[in-house]
Amino acid sequence: MxxxxxxxxxxxxxxxxxVKKHLYSKKSPFQQIDVLDTYEFGKLLTIDGLVMVTEKDEFIYHDMITHVPMATNPNIKKVLVIGAGDGGTVRELTRYKTIEKIDMVEIDEVVVAASREHFDITACRLDDPRVNLYFEDGIKFVEGKESVYDLIIVDSTDPIGPGEGLFTTEFYKNCYKTLTEEGILVNQNESPYYEEDAQEMIRASRKIKDIFPIAEVYQAHIPTYPSGHWLFGFASKKLHPVKDLDEKKWNDLGLKTKYYNTQLHVGSFALPNYVKEMIETGTI
Amino acid sequence: MxxxxxxxxxxxxxxxxxVKKHLYSKKSPFQQIDVLDTYEFGKLLTIDGLVMVTEKDEFIYHDMITHVPMATNPNIKKVLVIGAGDGGTVRELTRYKTIEKIDMVEIDEVVVAASREHFDITACRLDDPRVNLYFEDGIKFVEGKESVYDLIIVDSTDPIGPGEGLFTTEFYKNCYKTLTEEGILVNQNESPYYEEDAQEMIRASRKIKDIFPIAEVYQAHIPTYPSGHWLFGFASKKLHPVKDLDEKKWNDLGLKTKYYNTQLHVGSFALPNYVKEMIETGTI
Structure with a gap:
């Protein structure tokens, strides 16, 4: 068979x-979570039947969602991570000795439980003493907070189901307030290639652009996400991800990475014309 | 159904x-050629069952295989194109008024016939008076020629079947001789992500590196190619694709492109660490 x-x-x-084996299947109050062991990609975590993370290419996503903001501002001390139940984003963040505190807010305890059981390489870092795990709604978590975090990473599912509220103007406004003066917001921002994904990307990018003085989009090659062309949003109050990047400073940290490097960091902000036009005009 | x-x-x-409709199917002396009309990608040309070109994303491949060398050296006058039966590469080249001559060598007349019938947007440019069409073997075509072309573009199939000889040291050596002093060789260079493709990419890159003083690899997002992460080789006798790029000069040409721009040109040479290491060490 x-x-x-x-x-x-x-x-x-x-x-x-x-697939070699269907390892895990559970319906949480929020969504359907499965873990499959695949031949090409190693273990695969799906939520509601959609690819979230695979062992083979998770390094690309997690490198790009963490090292881009961290290299732009190596003085980041307090980080809020929303979503990211598989633990990969926190794993990369804990490699920075300078980070003092990581609050991770994941709405669904079952995602973390499944990841702890099957993705031990990523999820184990959730036990780092600097990490505080909150099983709460990230949308509510940022309400009423002021100038608390230097970095917010929105490592969410697609804007359907529990992830939907993480793509709203109100949420982005609360993120702005929650950030310190040099604060950075990074979010996974869908793909520009298939129309439905592109619509979400355009909407999110334009909402963020209306709130943050600096708002850029950067890209990576993630083979298991639709089209393989994936985007991230970078927004901040002050720091520009390319102009304020000190390549030497980050390279001096000596962090070994499989995807990220500072040249690629710069290159990832050079978008194809059709993607730039989508964001500028708001239409596809 | x-x-x-x-x-x-x-x-x-x-x-x-x-698929909406299977439009074309023919076995040539070299390979099996099909054209399908798809819902998402428009018309699709396959050779031996593999994706060659789709209407939706051909602009990415053709932008990157032509504008990168042309922007590096806008004085290119004589071009040799090997393969490229769909006509997309020649279409982009004919946009440069400064190009005097394009010799296109496609081994398989049937690919051109199928493209003329179904991809009229691309194939029609083959009738440009500067274009000379040779239905010959590109491997033999470069034998014994010296200092004839300023640019050779190898727009081939994968290194199986008739395309295999286009990935050999002997062929690359003949390309070197066939090129003028400022000559550039660009080749489609597979993907770094799946092992079999990556092996081919490593082999080709290292062979080229042994022959050309300048040999770099650059990348693009091509959703319908395996993994969506596609590479091109850039080799030359003198000109460096980033250091010798004059962004202003190319932008002054006023060519409208949907994917390519000069910032992306620079960015496309910033490879992920795992790809750089593959090429440097020769192993995956």
Missing amino acids: ELWYTEEQTEHVRLSMK | ELWYTEEQTEHVRLSMK
């Missing part, structure tokens, strides 16, 4: 991965 | 596209 997992990337496009 | 086309990207990964 052959077992295949298929993601409907759009109504007309499907990516299928051959 | 639902019709789906599925590409086996690896033994364990498949990309499927929903």
